[in-house]
Amino acid sequence: PVRLVLVEPEPAHKETLNKAHERLFLNPQQVTVISAAMNKSCSEEVVQYTFSQKMFDDFLSAEPLSVQKGVASALKSWRSFDKTRLIAPLIGLSQVASYSTGEGSSETFGFFHQIVVPWVKRIYQAGNYSEYVVEERIPCLNAPALMKEAKLEPSDIVMLTVDAEGFDIPILEAFVGMPGFKPTLQRWEGYLKKVGDQLNPGDVVTWFRSQDYKMGETGHSHSKDVVAYFGPSV
Structure with missing residues (x-):
């Protein structure tokens, strides 16, 4: 039988991933969601960098809920062990014109380019985006540990x-x-x-x-x- 194992460190995505079986027409027992980061040798909690909820409250609180959730979901998926790698996509989306047109993307010109990219640019242009970067400690697994847990x-x-x-x-x-x-x-x-x-x-x-x-x-x-x-x- 088919089995799907999803490993995701961002707690905000867990509810959606727990429903992945519905979109894939699988039984719930066929999908396992593990809340953890992964690296080559980690076996305990590690620090990852992510954007704080305050950033989304400050910039998006007046927007429709669908926009708030869409932008937050996209930006929270960028969490990283490296602070500069967290910020790099925000800078890239704000400075590279092709991201606004969907050029070279499988989405062509969809929600990400129409909604997420303009809001990323507004956050970037405010100039204080680095103030919203926070550290979070999360579980971390290496490959053997993942095999054991799954x-x-x-x-x-x-x-x-x-x-x-x-x-x-x-x-x-x-x-x-x-x-x-x-x-x-x-x-x-x-x-x-x-x-x-x-x-x-x-x-x-x-x-x-x-x-x-x-x-x-x-x-x-x-x-x-x-x-x-x-x-x-x-």
Whole structure:
């Protein structure tokens, strides 16, 4: 039977994730939601940076509830171990024109570009966005600890998707060293080689290629994702 394991450190998203089975036509027992961050070697609570509720109260309290929830959900999903990586998307959305048009996005021109991006720009232009960054201590798991909590073996993983705000590679480094780990499909946010401040994906890319995965970059979900596929041509 199909089983879906979702790992998410942001408490505000847990209620939505607990209903994921409804959208996917699965039984509730087929979906497991684990509230934690992940990194290569962590095994206890860690500090992550996120935007405070006060920021959304100060800027969005007069807006319809749908706008408040949409903007807050988007910005709270950016939480990170690194304060600069938390702020970077806010700056990028405010300064890069293509984000306002949906250019290169799988959404074309949807809610994110019409509602979220304009509000991000207003927050950025106010000039005090860094004052709303707060620290939160949350549980953190490495790959073996996740397998234990989810009651899985590495060989059970058919598809693994990682989107960890710049920390995708350390998470993957722990998985690729586990005996039996060989998913049919693997995706992470980033590039096949080091670009800008991205952590070097070299060892991870080398491992997938050594296992005869077909690899490429796609802009379907982000400006760049890496996809590794093991199986017949489709």
